Amino acid sequence: MAEIQQNQYDFSGSETTIKEALPLLNSIKDSVYNWKIYTILGIDNTNVYNYNNALYYFYKALSLKTDEAKKLKTKNNIASVLIKQQKYNEALQILLSLCVDKNIHENPEYYSKILDKIGFCYFKLENRIALFYYTKSLEIKSELKNDSELGKTYYYLAEYYQKHDPALSIKYANLSYNKYSITNCIDNRLRTLGLLIKNNSGTELKRNSITYVELTDSIFEIKQKAKNLFARIKYDSKKEKEENLKLKSRKIKNELQLARQENQNIISYIIILAALVFIIILYFYLTSRANREKLKATYHSETRISKKLHDELANDVYHAMVFAENTDLSIPQNKQLLIDNLDTIYTRTSNISKEKQPINTDKDYILSLKQMISGFYTPNITLLLNDLDTIVWDEIEKTKKITLYRTLQELLVNMKKHSKATLVVLTFKRNNSTILINYSDNGQGIDLKKIVLRNGLHNVENRIYAIKGSIDIESTPGKGFKVFIKFPLHE
Template identity: 30%
Template sequence: MKKIILIILCLFINSCKKENSIQNNSSILTTNPFLEKAKLFRSKKLSDSAFIYFNLGKNSFLENNDSLGAGRALVNMAIIQTDNGDFLGGIETSLEAQKYIKQKQDINVLKTLASNYNNLGIASNYLKNYDQSVKYYNEAIKNAVDKENKYVYYNNIGDILTTQGKYKEAIPYLEKAILADSIINHARALNNLAKAKYLLNKNYNPVPEFYQALEIRKKINDGEGQNSSYETLSTYYLDKDKTRSLNFAKMMLKAATNNKSPDDQMLALQRIISLEPATYLKNFNRLNTISDNIQTERNRNKNQFAIVRYDLEGERAKNQTLKAERAQQDNQILLLLMALVLSFAIIIWFRKRQIRLKQEKELEIKNTQLKMSKKVHDVVANGIYQVMTKIENQEHFDKVKALDELEFVYEKSRDISYEKSDDSTEEKNFSEKISELIGSFKNESVNTYIAGNEKSLWENISKNTENEVYQIIRELLVNMRKHSGASIVSFRFEKKEDVISISYSDNGIGISGDVLYKNGLSSTVSRIESIHGAIIFDTKTEKGLKINISFPVS
């Protein structure tokens, strides 16, 4: 935000010092230094800078009463907005441009009008306003001076009508578009015409034309065209040969990645996800990442273009008002502008700081609440349930010992309110605690087995990891006791290099994948993630439940 404001200020200062000597003549293709600089930035694909200078050029044209020049600058700004995903902004700027372009049979006016209607058609198409888009393309055809551009507009109309399912109406437009001299335009129309004919008549074989269009696009290295061909072929084979459909979708993804076309990458990934379940998670995550990046970039562009328009329009209005006094008041105006910018930056910084501090405070409160909730669950709920299990499972369980353990749980729960640390781990080594925990769930109907729980296994384990592992094992046992109806429960502990693995199994009723987290195991997953571990639920066994847990030692 600060950089943009400084750039705008510098550009405004420069614009104040330059006098434009171009005479007003809306029928002559006029220019100015801002417009030439904007074209240079656009050729270097620096759309942000190009947009700023086109806007400055527009203001300069208006100051010299050159309506056509202002209209041309606005059309270029609208095209930049549409190309960068700001479709509503592109339409708004194009409609503003219409006010300055006077309808007349002049070649420069007609070219500008055709370009503007074409941009309105493209933006409306992206917004799925198809009928309006077709109207704009027809207006572009009426004003087109270049015959080759007409073929592009015919193709665009045919493509939209095909999207709407109006195949019979689309074909005449595409038959005109295929007459294009440009190889790129010809290949595009060829592909779309074959598609429309096939969709109108399923007995028609479009494959030769599809491959012909693809070969042309490969030969001229038309990356976007290849994406279109691969998508068309993938869609054609979708209900005929899913393997071929998948292969073409993968070709599309590769081509779209090479030519940096995120929208085509998303389209290819959606098709791959539907056809290749084995790679669902990887491709779904990639799709989400690309989608988020596109949305972020487009939102950034929308905001930036709006800021440039708003700030520069405001400065132009001020400049018009103070034009008569500019010679005497230049220094005062510049100082005022700098003060305004600085104040604006300070206000933004202060507001952001307030929001950040508020968010940090809210996050701290939430974390404290979550921490307390977790402690209550770990210490009180599971502790009491463990005592209850001992009383229920052990026929000669000592009442005094039960009271001692309940008193211990009480003391621990009281310590929570004072945030006292858990020093109980010093009473026994961790191996003994694990054995005692698992053994406490053994009774006449449930046998528990332990393997590999050696003292050396737990060397170099942090207290936090010990606590989380203890709670994980206790949650598995509590879940088994409540839900599984198992008679045999086993734990196997292993250490390979710096990774500890815990294999749990029981012969209970098992848990289906769709109800896995409804049985109290979501907390277990969270604990594993907190110690950078992994957990795998095997729900495909014929009977019982198997769980594999692994986590690093350090």
């Protein structure tokens, strides 16, 4: 199709058509087809004056693994483009190598064309050796009796003698015009008439000018009709193909619709059954997991309380008993010391009891929170609260209040037991729908890279993650301990 358009001088249309074949090149094994496509593209671009693009496609064609004849033809095409770019010396290098090729000599018609181009390059370089090549080409073409090719060589000779011998130039121009008229090559007749018009005068000038105008109108009309006809044929073919595809597509859709209707109910039942099974499995899984977590939390809580009773209270009670047995309690100072020890034991017992007692999450939540925090005040520990009252606690869910309460309690217990801090600061903030709590103390700190999390910190992290929050811990030995807690106001 592209070649037909090219022969009808529709070079832009030819290029558009042939480009539809470019995506198929990767799947074509025979390089002959690739060579043909690149050659058509090169010729199309040459005729619309895109010489750089033309050279690009011709060199791609030359790089393919093809027979010698195709390579020679491609080199000739490259030389033709270089001539149009007025790169005559570059073109000569290619043409002279072709001129001595055995395969070219075996094809007289092709050989004569190469001679014409060599002569033209020398003519443009103002080298009189051009006449030798023109004459040699004319001899070969005269033997072949090829009127179209003879017309071309006569035209070259007319150009050659135009400056030096105008009469001889007109003679060759007329010979060229006659040969082109025999072959009805309108483009070349116009080109020859243009040369005659430049050299004619008087009646001949007028006659040639009229002929030139008539031929110009005629060729434009012929080319336009051919272009329009091809466009209409291509459009009708495309339309017919689209209609056939639509009919086939409609038939397939109807068949598929019937099949879908038969399978739709089965698929629906399968989906419903699968969903029910999934819901049942998920329910039992979540219930089981919740029970496991409750048991685990109860176990950890009981273990922690047991440890406190053993490590703290049992030892303190034992020491108090030993002190009472071995000390004279009639002395007021010893008696007061025993009373102080018993008061300390009572306070610790009360604190352990408070850890497990229910937390008030109603309007008095903030009061309960303050009381819990105040329980950690000592003469050696200063505890500062910032912006606690700025939070609207009624907007926070019950579960999150309990989690926050236990988390702060855990942090303060760890502080009192391990940090040796003298100053603790708790800051509360609300940022849009997020609650921020910052804890910091000036204790001895820990090395986060080396520490294996104890139960306390591990519980703190788990609690915050359970309410979709996040927690960051910063600490270095000797530089205190900081915790940044963040959780959403609403899930």
